[in-house]
Amino acid sequence: MPEGHTLHRLALLHHRLFAGRPVSVSSPQGRFAAEAALLDGTTMIEAQAHGKHLLHTYDGDRTVHIHLGLYGTFVEYPKPVTEPVGQVRMRLIGADHFSDLRGPTACRILNSAEVAELQARLGPDPLRSDADPDLVFRRISRSRSSIAALLLDQSILSGVGNVYRAEVLFRHNIPPMLPGAKLGRESWDAIWTDLVFLMGEGVRVGRIDTVRPEHDPSVTGRAPRQDRHGGEVYVYRRAGMPCLICGTTVLLTELQGRKLYWCPDCQPE
Incomplete structure (x- = not known):
């Protein structure tokens, strides 16, 4: 299972590639299709990590909570966009790059209150400035x-x-x-x-x-x-x-x- 530094690296990368502009969101696999439709075309505000949890926050009080677990992976590619390979749970397409998520333990939408509840259950993260x-x-x-x-x-x-x-x-x-x-x-x-x-x-x-x-x-x-x-x-x-x-x-x-x-x-x- 990836340790916390891996999620913080992903958060920094995803914030750089996708935040601040509308993002195309889809679920080629289909398991995240209904949620992806709610996000598609909206603006990603930020990407951040807390411990082993990755959080993508969008307009409209929607945050995608991702836990990679043992087998989950994100892979980033430069455009042009190609056909999905394997079971892609979520695909993000930005201005210059796209990213495919495969095999996560969790991939779900939370509102701000639910994000706060999640973070309240987690201990302080040495990589976060708010850690105690x-x-x-x-x-x-x-x-x-x-x-x-x-x-x-x-x-x-x-x-x-x-x-x-x-x-x-x-x-x-x-x-x-x-x-x-x-x-x-x-x-x-x-x-x-x-x-x-x-x-x-x-x-x-x-x-x-x-x-x-x-x-x-x-x-x-x-x-x-x-x-x-x-x-x-x-x-x-x-x-x-x-x-x-x-x-x-x-x-x-x-x-x-x-x-x-x-x-x-x-x-x-």
């Missing part, structure tokens, strides 16, 4: 759940996924099973600041890189990471391999149905 890290800490500090579980709870903190979760805990030597109530404020402030930085870099470059400059392959001489997701990381998908810092074998377990990676020496209980 104090609110996140209050929620974490009242919980007996592990910090690893809490970082993935989108009602507590929005946009962090499996990669950022594992990497930010490693970067701050925090054991993943530490109860939220035992996480100190100084540690939380460091985590939040790092998430803002790392996820912001993810928006800028389009991939997740978490390795500090002194541990980059160009400095250490090790081989660059070979993975379809790209990016240099410390522990994510490195189970059974030596830790880049101490050489201890990186461990893997499952927590609430998600894979969790950590170094037992760098992140001692």
